[in-house]
Amino acid sequence: SRWILGVTGGIGSGKTAVTDHFQRLGIVVVDADLAARKVVEPGQPALAAIAAHFGDRVLDADGRLLRPVLREIVFSDPAQRKALEAITHPAIRETLERELTAADSPYAILASPLLWESGQSALVRRTLLVDAPEHLQIARASARDGVSPGQIEAILKAQWSREQRLARADDVLLNDGTLAALQAGVERLHAGYLQEAST
Numbered sequence: 001s002r003w004i005l006g007v008t009g010g011i012g013s014g015k016t017a018v019t020d021h022f023q024r025l026g027i028v029v030v031d032a033d034l035a036a037r038k039v040v041e042p043g044q045p046a047l048a049a050i051a052a053h054f055g056d057r058v059l060d061a062d063g064r065l066l067r068p069v070l071r072e073i074v075f076s077d078p079a080q081r082k083a084l085e086a087i088t089h090p091a092i093r094e095t096l097e098r099e100l101t102a103a104d105s106p107y108a109i110l111a112s113p114l115l116w117e118s119g120q121s122a123l124v125r126r127t128l129l130v131d132a133p134e135h136l137q138i139a140r141a142s143a144r145d146g147v148s149p150g151q152i153e154a155i156l157k158a159q160w161s162r163e164q165r166l167a168r169a170d171d172v173l174l175n176d177g178t179l180a181a182l183q184a185g186v187e188r189l190h191a192g193y194l195q196e197a198s199t
């Protein structure tokens with residue numbers, strides 16, 4: 001089977017900056033967030049299953065998923081959340097497996113903000129955590145998204161802690177310096193991954 005690296009990290013940690021650089025080095029990056037969006041596009045079986053379970057109130061006139069409506073339903077009801085995940089998780093998993101299998105680079109990357117929480121870590125050989133001090137996560141994410149530091153802080157509190165992630169990761173890139181330093185770290189790891197994937 002293919003050699004796959006899982007890349008994860010909290011909000012604003014620098015995951016995209018890291019995976020963009022791996023991509024520049026020729027590595028195929030499969031994005032779990034993108035896969036989660038694809039499986040609920042019109043025409044996808046998961047969207048039909050969602051409409052069958054939750055009713056047409058979760059679709060707009062064009063048959064597109066009304067995310068805010070669905071979010072509201074599952075937010076307040078753990079059983080409904082479970083029902084949604086029972087539909088989407090297998091579909092996402094299938095998409096990720098198909099895309100990772102098709103990846104034509106020396107190794108491939110699965111980028112997932114919820115790599116461990118979702119169980120997607122089962123698909124990877126090794127894990128890389130992009131780690132940053134919380135004050136930098138908050139500053140970077142709020143500057144990027146134009147939202148208040150308080151909103152980013154609330155998201156941060158709902159996610160796994162740095163300690164929880166650090167305890168699980170095989171490799172860690174501490175993103176507390178310049179982008180150039182981060183990219184140098186990526187290149188150093190890439191050399192090792194190429195070696196490992198070829199043996």
Ligand code: ATP
Pocket residue numbers: 009010011012013014015016017018113140141144175176177178179182
């Ligand atoms: P999210 O999970 O919220 O999508 P992410 O982990 O993918 O975030 P990025 O989008 O890569 O994080 O980084 C957040 C912001 O901080 C971006 O605007 C990025 O350009 C910037 N950034 C990341 N690392 C650095 C750095 N070392 N120096 C300066 N800016 C950085």
